[in-house]
Amino acid sequence: MLWLALKTLFHEKVRLFITVIGITVSTVLAITQIGMYFGFMGDATAIIRHTDADIFIVSKNVPNVDFAKPFPEERANRVKAFSDLLWVEKIVLTWGFLKLANGGQEQVQIIGFNPDTGIGKPWRMSAGMAYDVKGGRYMILDKTSESRLGGLVTGSVWELNEKRFRLVGLSDGIKSFTTSPLVFMSYNSAQSLVGNEGQTSFIVAKVKDKERLKSIVRDLQAMMKENDVYTRNGFIYKTVMYWTVQTGMGMAFFLTALLGLMVGGAIVGQTIYANTMEHLKEYGTLKALGADNMDIDIIIFSQTGISAVIGYVTGGAITLLSQNSLEKAGVTIYLSPLILSVLFVMVLLTCLFSAYFSIRKVRRLDPVMVFRG
């Protein structure tokens, strides 16, 4: 009966068009929202994910990586005493104001790392090298912040917190969840810039044996009562949960995506149901001629499924084609084959569910109606 489903579906092109438009809009909305959510969460956890450390030690009750509070760096020595660790390093995360060529200023997020070890360095460079920040007031800015900061030319001199810094490199596509431009510099420069000598934001460490990670974290936590100790994944989870649940922002993204799916489902359900009602007599005839409920299910479900596939592919293509433009406008959209597959299943299930009422209507249809003129 797939044949009859296709014939009917493609015969009524205007109705198909309306259905597909509904699913397409719904798909664009859902993919964009989910993509933006994962994009923002990707930005929010980028520093953690790209630091090659297994353990993050932060001030007590720090809710996420961006809201790090300084604590005495000497505590790193206590950590170094652990023989199970391969290395221990410190990273500073702080804030400053960068003076712009037009006289204005922009708040920036500053990452101070040890250029010798490279732990905490920018992970994608388009000009210069991370090591170039060593030995003076040198900094690296990200290319994506060019629209906010003005032309970024290596060798140029900028004023950061009223101190002059030379731009020695450009990172590429490194963004923070806070949307403030990121500035990378040496650990010492970052400390002296904000007058926090002797203070650090993170102590990070690599374990020798990953199997022992949890017990090492437990031991460190027992020893460092003034700090919180996280595994890498634990700190990522903490950060994601903060933005998703505590701020309610993640829920807003999910609700919008859900709303998109619901609107799409409603449009599909409505058009399929209207189509069913319009062809009720034909369904009755089909039943009288010997079609069973399975045949009817195949017709309605395949029409819905095909509409969903066309709508999803169209919506998906529109989103992917506009992804680059959106990212240029500063919106990070993260889409992976897994996300697209899960969303496809959700769109398909929403559409099939919305067809349920049509199925129920036809299943209950008494074929005797075909004899009524």
Added chain:
Amino acid sequence: MNDLLEVNDVGKIYKEGAIEVLAVDSVSLSLKRGEVLLIMGPSGSGKTTLLSMMGCILHPTSGSIVVNGSNVTGLKEEHLPAVRKKQFGFVFQTFNLFSSLTAAENVEVVLRLKGFDRNRLKKESLSLLEQVGLGKRTGFYPKDLSGGEKQRVAFARALAGEPPIILADEPTANLDSRNGTEILRMLKEMAELSGKAVAVVSHDPKAEAFAHRVVFMEDGRLKD
């Protein structure tokens, strides 16, 4: 056994809330091979209800129906489509063609339901439309066909897959006199040539001329 369809003391009561309406009351009749049985009677006399029960579309409240030697009265609802598919061809008063299918495809629907393979579908549907004089209109959609042509397509569809019994409900009601006569002639010719059993429900007095046997219904009963 010449009887393809036996209706034994069949009754049908419709319940509308607390009210029970006796639509068909103890009707017995049979339908033989090669025979056209005409069921006549005024509106509301129970003709169409009887035809629905004969075609296994409606369950009788009492009595039994035997189709091609098998008692179908006790069959569950889900088994009836298979009986209809195998044993019956239907012609309806309002043609009931699928608007999104061409004439040939309307015939193909039944062939597909009956599991015909792809190679035979086209050939068979074109041959049936040829038989009813629509060989040159096979690619037309119902909206582009006249009433007479639509009923011929419905007639070809009823013949698809060679069911032994054809049931026609007011087949001439929406046709002009010439087309109505032509449909009745074809029904009779088909019964006599292929040995099918045909039951026709009609108000049309000229239908009597094409029937081998006529029964009259009134108030749900067969009149002597």
